[in-house]
Amino acid sequence: MFVDFFYHLRHFGLKVTVTEWLALVRALASGHSRADLNTFYHLARCLLVKRETDYDTYDRAFASFFHDVEHDINITDEILDWLEDPITPDISDEDRAKLEALDLDELLERFRETLEEQTERHDGGSRWIGTGGTSPFGHSGAHPSGIRVGGSGGGRTAVQVAESRQFRNLRSDRILDTRQIGVALRRLRRLNRDDGPEELDLDQSIDASARNAGEIELVFAPPKRNRIKLLMLMDVGGSMDPHTVLCERLFSAAHAANHFKEFEYRFFHNCVYAKLYTDIARWKGEPTSDVLHNLDHTWSIVFVGDAWMAPYELLSVGGAIDYFHRNTRPGIAWLQEIRRRVSNSVWLNPVQRRHWSAPSIQLVHQVFPMFELTLDGLTEAIDVLRGTRPNRPQIAPADSDDRRYA
Template identity: 45%
Template sequence: MLIDFFLHLKENRLPVSIKEFLALLEALQQHVIEHSLDDFYVLSRAILVKDETHFDKFDRAFGEYFKGVEALPGMEALIPEDWLRQAVKKHLTDAERAKLEKLGWDKLMETFKKRLAEQKERHSGGSKWIGSGGTSPFGHGGTHPEGIRVGGKSENRSAVKVWEKREYRNLDDSVELGTRNIKVALRRLRRFARQGAAEELDLEGTIAGTARNAGWLDLRLRPERHNAVKVLLFLDIGGSMDDHIRVCEELFSACHSEFKHLEYYYFHNCVYEYLWKDNRRRHSERIDTHDVLHRYGNDYKLIFVGDAAMSPYEILQPWGSVEYNNAEPGATWLRRLTDTWPHAIWLNPESEHAWQYRQSTSLIHNLMGGRMFPLTLDGLERGMRLLSK
């Protein structure tokens, strides 16, 4: 099995060697790690990956190969405590789910503060206290149409607030374009980029022309070999966007290769008062959105990339962000951005027919004046055509 794993890494173009693989086998024989797949992941990445730029590729390859595997063959594994906790999770029928009433934003926050003050011990499987499982709007691992997730992993993605520090990873701009649709979309981006291309100095032609003209300056220009279109790329990262990492990386890689004047920023769900360039430092190296608004001219084309899947509170409500308390609603910031850069579109990786079922997607669609397009060949073509006008 591990030989097949090694070959799988090679197929995914990871520069792993036989020597490193033998070192991994030796570490397993010496019982360097406990009997868990998580420990094996940490050990194998530390031994096999020599350059941190390959971490993302390794993570994807590891996930593909060990999908559904709970333990390495021949190694006894203990059942993780988190799995036992999930055993108390209450599974609701559709009728039971329909009976759960949404508290509303103000009532939800007021009740959460009250629970924090009153609760003195751990709870699991209930409908009131902060805990795991059950139908309480506070905690994790349970089911509620609208609540605050405290710890745990996202499962139903219905939380309007998340009480934890969340880590996102940067998109890989070196991802090879693997699908036919994105390759064809690249040609559309090139066509868009050539429109309005500027001219650059033809130095050799100018020197030759000046020499032939007895020293009188004969300035020669030629069309700029690379495009002169200026693009601002705003990328939603984390949460439900994890399902669309691959297609977003393909688009990100295409934009890096095709646009000479490309600036990009990350945000989560909706844009608020700050953005960031590096997801690993998003809490320590924030960029004021006001600074971005004043940094680039209105000749830039603005492209948002996101699934627009969030709580409506994040768009309409001050303090509505899922991660922190924003002073102004997301709608206010979206209007500022589109007023500054009127040539703006939103690319949505979710299927277009599903947009009508999400209130937040309809809100973003309206705020963008209908300029939302699916992240498909046809959607990119329509979006690029609109931006080029």
Template identity: 30%
Template sequence: MKNDTIQPILSRLFNRLRQSGFNLGVGEYRAALQAIEGGYGSSSLEELERVLTLLWCHSRAEQSQFQFIWESVIADTSTVEPKPPRRTSKPEPSPEPQDKPLPAPSPQPVESVQPQPTLELAPLPIRAPFTPVETEDTPQLQTDRPISRRAMVYSWRYLRRPILDDPEDVLDERATVETVARQGFFLTPVYRRRERNAAHLLLLIDQDGSMTPFHRFTRDLVETAQYESSIGQVDVSYFHNIPAKSVYRDPYLTQPVLLKRVLATCDNNTSVFIVSDAGAARGYRRLERIRATTEVLFQIKQQTNLIAWLNPMPQERWGSTSAQLIAHLVPMYPMDNDGLSHAIDIVRGQPLPP
């Protein structure tokens, strides 16, 4: 027997015996290999069986169990002759089909051309040209505020009434140089009094009703005059439609105060601004409003003539309303950049613009 045949039988038998409980190890396996290499058990399977029985079996029970396992291992390792490979026959090439003659093309029918009918020319109807009807120019609506907060701050800078009544703590450079040039030597600098803006502004603002859309503007007008300008004194009073006997200290019209008490703080240098639509927002012309406004203007003019009226509605909307008549009693300007600038010129004593 060849070693190639003995080795698979020996290794498989050894593993099967160990799985069955035989006390075998590496020493027993090497002893079997040495015996086979020495010529014992290499001639036939019967001789190999006897040699392995002597080496690996230590009792009769193991010998009988060895005999059963040996037969199963020999049956599993029996060699099977390989079958010869099948010969695959190549398919014979099929004969190429012969070219068939193409059928003759069928003659196509010739389309008959029919003459198109001639169109008769006819005169078209004449349409008169479109002539638009002349309409009056309508004022353009403004989608944003008519005047910005920045423009208000800039305009308030021109409302000034400077006086020199503060302590003399400002260096007068020009006077100092003139004194040194006149005396020929320098002794002490020349100081002048600090300049202060003593302008007094009274704002009478129409609140609620038709003036509700302009609350943002009136609030900016008040805030810029009080906190972002150099005006010395700013007083604000609110009214609804007409500044009658009583006005209000707050924009919610909850703190009434007599108009006489408000006007008592004014003098001939006080600038008065009235902010109201004067009925132009709703297109009203009411004699009661005109009479009441005339009386209030008369009371104000007893204290000061520096009065101007700001109307949030454009000037085109003043016609046929109370604002048209009130504009003849007091200088009235629209609520925009130019209007605020002209109104400030009026309340600071400048002549009316041409």
């Protein structure tokens, strides 16, 4: 039962390792288990969960695991059982090695000894018994009464705490504030020595001084600079309105990030055609070909848009939603040209992935790698731009016939 909790947590996607689990066993075995499930909830959390973004997952796992427990659990027996047979079939060799390094027999033996001692001295009250501080185990004189469901003192029980899921807002796949976006964008850098004010180059100075028979000679070199040039193309208006706040945050974070060598932004409506706009109202525009002309492979492009439109807006001549465009070239062709010119390009979509089956989204996804506009999605997109993740759009299904949308 006790070890089940370990697998239960892993089943929920928490990457709890054996080392961390053993730390919990150590803490429990050394007397921290006298308290109720509340204490166990916090104890296990601070030892097994290392990111606040995982707190919510932990809460869900904890709630579902302990929800049905009605009787008292004696945690001490559970640990004993587990120590007797700790190697379960699905434990990896690496983990097995870690367990063996601990010398389990010895651990078990010592644990038993202290337990026996404890029974004998049960009346002795709250004296702490240890074996000189070297043992991984110590315990309180009071026999650990085990974990009881239903915390003491009228406070909320741990299950209730877990069920209230107060850390839901910290989940990394849900929220995005300006600062988090800024932090994510900070990972987007490519350092190179460039021109600029010089700074002392220590290695070269040492080298030069050594060649100079110890007479100190100072060498200066330009500092390292970020070379990333970023163009952000944002869909505004229409179906993007519900996502305004999110997109504003992304935009302001990117704008505030001063570590890019160059940062440019343009706006479009639904799809890119012959013109890109420098203002949200889309009054002031410049030809897309001019914008593209100034780009080369040193640039990265981030599209932000829902790619949600009628398929003909992408596929037909004259299909632009703003009829005055009368585009002579289908939108998809513009997108493909941008992709050809700047392969370091990604598409961030504020629409949840499960809705991506819409035809227009599918089509755009086949041109650009597409990610959800969440913290996780943004991180993945940045990994693509950094070259640490394959830069691949979705492959068109074999039976797709683009013409049918035209």
